[in-house]
Amino acid sequence: xxxxxxxxxxxxxxxxxxxxxxxxxxxxxxxxxxxxxxxxxxxxxxxxxxxxxxxxxxxxxxxxxxxxxxxxxxxxxxxxxxxxxxxxxxxxxxxxxxxxxxxxxxxxxxxxxxxxxxxxxxxxxxxxxxxxxxxxxxxxxxxxxxxxxxxxxxxxxxxxxxxxxxxxxxxxxxxxxxxxxxxxxxxxxxxxxxxxxxxxxxxxxxxxxxxxxxxxxxxxxxxxxxxxxxxxxxxxxxxxxxxxxxxxxxxxxxxxxxxxxxxxxxxxxxxxxxxxxxxxxxxxxxxxxxxxxxxxxxxxxxxxxx
Numbered sequence: 001x002x003x004x005x006x007x008x009x010x011x012x013x014x015x016x017x018x019x020x021x022x023x024x025x026x027x028x029x030x031x032x033x034x035x036x037x038x039x040x041x042x043x044x045x046x047x048x049x050x051x052x053x054x055x056x057x058x059x060x061x062x063x064x065x066x067x068x069x070x071x072x073x074x075x076x077x078x079x080x081x082x083x084x085x086x087x088x089x090x091x092x093x094x095x096x097x098x099x100x101x102x103x104x105x106x107x108x109x110x111x112x113x114x115x116x117x118x119x120x121x122x123x124x125x126x127x128x129x130x131x132x133x134x135x136x137x138x139x140x141x142x143x144x145x146x147x148x149x150x151x152x153x154x155x156x157x158x159x160x161x162x163x164x165x166x167x168x169x170x171x172x173x174x175x176x177x178x179x180x181x182x183x184x185x186x187x188x189x190x191x192x193x194x195x196x197x198x199x200x201x202x203x204x205x206x207x208x209x210x211x212x213x214x215x216x217x218x219x220x221x222x223x224x225x226x227x228x229x230x231x232x233x234x235x236x237x238x239x240x241x242x243x244x245x246x247x248x249x250x251x252x253x254x255x256x257x258x259x260x261x262x263x264x265x266x267x268x269x270x271x272x273x274x275x276x277x278x279x280x281x282x283x284x285x286x287x288x289x290x291x292x293x294x295x296x297x298x299x300x301x302x303x304x305x306x
Contacts, residue, residue: 045285045288045289046098046285046286046289046290047098047102047281047282047285047286049101049102049104049105049106049277049282050105051105051108051109051110052105052106052107052108053108054108055106055107055108056108057107057265057266057269058265059264059265060263060265060266060269061260061262061263062131062134062259062260062263062266063107063265063266063269065131065134066134067108069113070109070113070114070115071104071107071109071113071114071115071134071135072115072116072117072132072133072134072135073100073104073114073115073116073117073133073134073135073136073137074116074117074118074119074124074127074128074132074133074135074136074137074138074258075092075096075097075100075116075117075118075119075136075137075138076096076118076119076138076139077092077118078209078211079094079096079138079139079231079234080094080234080235080237080238081094081095081230081231081233081234081235081237081238081290081291081293081294082094082095082096082097082138082139082230082231082234082290082291083096083097083137083138083139084097084234085116085118092116093290094234094290094291095157095230095286095287095290095291096137096138096139096255097116097137098286098289098290099137099156099157099257099274099286100114100116100135100137101114102273102274102277102282102283102286103135103137103153103257103270103273103274106269106272106273106276106277107269107273117132117133119132119133119136119138121138124136124138124140124150124258125146125149125150125258128149128150128258128259128260129149129150129260129261131260134259135153135257135258135259135270136150136257136258136259137156137257137258139159139228139230139231139253139255140152140255140256140257140258141159141253141254141255141256142154142155142254142255142256142304146258147261147306149261150258150259150260150261151258151259151260151261151262151263151264151266151267152256152257152258152259152267152304153256153257153259153266153267153268153270153271153274153303154254154255154256154257154270154271154274154301154303154304155254155255155256155301155303155304156255156256156257156274156283156300156301157230157254157255157298157300157301158252158253158254158255158301159228159229159230159231159249159253159254159255160228160229160249160250160251160252160253161189161190161193161226161227161228161229161249161250161251161253162226162227162228162229162232162245162246162247162248162249162250163177163182163224163225163226163232163245163246163248164214164217164224164225164226164232164235164236164243164244164245164246165217165223165224165225165243165244165246166217166242166243166244167241167242167243167244169223169224169244171223171224171246172246172248173246173248173250174194174199174248174250177194177199177200177201177223177224178199178200178201179200179201179202180201180202180223180224181201181202181203181205181221181222181223181224182194182199182201182203182204182205182222182223182224182225182226183204183205183206183207183212183213183216183217183221183222183224183225183226184204184205184206184207184210184213184225184226184227185206185207185208185209185210185213185227186206186207186208187206188227190226190227190228191204191206191226193251194226203222205221205222210225210227210231210235211235213225214235214239214243217243218239218242218243228253229245229247229249229296230255230291232245232294233245233291233292233293233294233296234290234291234294236294236295236296237291237293237294237295240293240294240295244294244295245294245296247296254301254304257270257274268305271303271305274300274303275303278300283300284300
């Protein structure tokens with residue numbers, strides 16, 4: 001979803017930190033130019049990732065092509081807390097971006113040799129298959145249909161459809177939506193799901209992006225916004241004290257790292273990288289400094305090998 005509406009931008013201040021690099025490491029040293037996450041957390045709270053200079057992924061055609069050069073990683077640019085590009089500084093920030101950085105470091109790429117590329121949802125499979133990106137990390141739900149076209153490492157996070165409401169709202173879950181007005185993105189699965197008869201909403205409003213839905217929520221036009229809880233947590237963090245995520249998800253959306261379907265060696269390397277950074281605490285540190293600013297916790301899911 002693109003951030004096109006300036007009025008909404010004035011309400012939802014998208015200023016989560018982007019990261020830079022330290023000598024010999026890929027990660028986030030102390031912020032030096034005022035581009036810090038909201039909620040009072042400095043960029044220093046983000047982990048730093050030691051680059052594996054001896055990395056080698058045997059039998060991976062993709063790794064062989066990029067070894068010693070740079071890695072291109074596709075992601076989103078308009079999702080605060082997940083994948084966001086500051087329009088002024090062009091710095092990238094968010095949990096998805098941190099997952100991308102930690103994997104890249106394990107594959108031997110420091111920050112200077114990571115090229116982030118904004119890729120919309122509808123172009124993900126094409127970009128992966130064509131080699132336009134080497135990996136894709138951007139709220140990419142693993143499912144059987146997509147596995148027919150691409151490979152997946154992970155999951156590194158399990159999201160679920162949830163609700164964003166005002167801090168003083170009495171809505172505690174989907175069972176409380178009867179007669180309420182709910183907003184989601186045009187053509188999205190969450191919008192389709194919330195229209196189901198069992199939820200009995202008064203109106204399922206479609207907007208061209210979740211930012212516009214958040215604006216509607218703030219001004220009282222709707223009672224709730226619905227999509228993946230990971231996306232909603234970013235908006236809750238940016239509107240701390242005013243909005244909250246209900247925390248009662250009613251679907252499962254395991255996020256994976258997209259890559260070429262036939263590259264089993266790279267898929268396993270990605271899986272091992274995720275596991276390593278869960279075990280050493282980087283996963284939790286990255287979450288706490290991004291999506292965790294919403295006040296909601298999370299547990300890393302188990303890797304699914306296939």
